[in-house]
Each structure stands twice: as structure tokens, then as C-alpha cells.
Amino acid sequence: xxxxxxxxxxxxxxxxxxxxxxxxxxxxxxxxxxxxxxxxxxxxxxxxxxxxxxxxxxxxxxxxxxxxxxxxxxxxxxxxxxxxxxxxxxxxxxxxxxxxxxxxxxxxxxxxxxxxxxxxxxxxxxxxxxxxxxxxxxxxxxxxxxxxxxxxxxxxxxxxxxxxx
Numbered sequence: 001x002x003x004x005x006x007x008x009x010x011x012x013x014x015x016x017x018x019x020x021x022x023x024x025x026x027x028x029x030x031x032x033x034x035x036x037x038x039x040x041x042x043x044x045x046x047x048x049x050x051x052x053x054x055x056x057x058x059x060x061x062x063x064x065x066x067x068x069x070x071x072x073x074x075x076x077x078x079x080x081x082x083x084x085x086x087x088x089x090x091x092x093x094x095x096x097x098x099x100x101x102x103x104x105x106x107x108x109x110x111x112x113x114x115x116x117x118x119x120x121x122x123x124x125x126x127x128x129x130x131x132x133x134x135x136x137x138x139x140x141x142x143x144x145x146x147x148x149x150x151x152x153x154x155x156x157x158x159x160x161x162x163x164x165x
Contacts, residue, residue, distance in 0.1 A: 016139035021053030042095035100133035
């Protein structure tokens with residue numbers, strides 16, 4: 001489509017993912033293992049790329065799980081695996097933070113446990129949200145109008161770019 005306004009190329013996305021992985025490593029120096037919870041779809045691809053970078057850059061162990069929710073009706077949230085999250089550090093990962101609502105609902109399955117820490121990572125963040133949720137790790141912050149939408153393009157294994165529409 002000719003009306004795509006690219007804000008992130010594949011090459012820049014790869015650099016941002018590597019930088020985000022380094023930030024996670026730096027902010028969790030005493031952790032032995034992190035649980036990376038990718039929100040199904042593009043968020044899972046971003047989480048997988050983050051996991052690969054963390055493993056290339058450090059000896060920090062990671063466990064990747066998938067979190068499934070319907071973004072239009074997010075009352076039910078499912079995890080790909082039943083894990084005891086008590087005293088664990090969880091990094092919740094999505095492709096884009098638009099309103100903040102998805103990340104807010106994605107916290108639900110972790111609330112019945114007592115995790116050591118829950119951190120949030122988004123590849124692209126809109127600078128205005130409707131809910132009081134902020135990401136701990138952000139690849140790119142974008143000022144956009146409420147009429148514009150941000151989309152992240154992915155293949156099965158990598159981020160191909162992001163655009164405004």
C-alpha cells in the first residue's frame with residue numbers, strides 16, 4: 001500500500017531489539033532466569049527476537065511463553081504454559097502500545113501469584129495512552145494522532161518494520 005508511512009525499517013528494528021535486550025540484561029543483574037511473555041501475534045515474534053538477543057549477549061536464561069487474548073474483548077487471557085510465577089521476574093512483551101489497555105489486561109494471569117517483578121516492553125509506543133500504563137522498555141516512541149494507527153509487520157521469526165496508517 002502506498003499510504004504506509006514507515007517509522008521503523010527491518011534494520012533499525014533489529015538494532016532496537018538488540019538495545020532493548022541489553023537494557024533488560026542491565027536492569028536485571030541478579031536474575032538467573034527471566035520469563036518472557038509475548039502477547040500472541042506480533043508480540044510473540046518480538047519476544048522471540050528479544051530472547052535470541054539476550055541469549056547471544058549474556059548467560060542469562062530465559063523462558064518464552066505466549067499470552068493469548070482478544071484485543072477487542074480482552075476479558076479472557078490464556079498462557080501457553082502453567083508456570084508458578086512466584087518470586088519470578090516476568091517481562092511482558094508486545095509490538096505496539098496504543099491505548100495501554102492490552103498490557104493492562106495482559107497482567108491479569110500474573111495477579112494470582114506474587115512475582116518478584118513484572119516489566120513491560122514494547123517495540124513501538126504511542127506517546128499518548130488512555131490508560132495509566134507505561135512500558136519499562138521502549139524501542140521507539142511516536143507522537144501520532146488518535147486517527148492514526150501503528151502496525152508492526154513481522155514474519156514468523158523476525159520484525160520486518162513498522163508503519164503509521
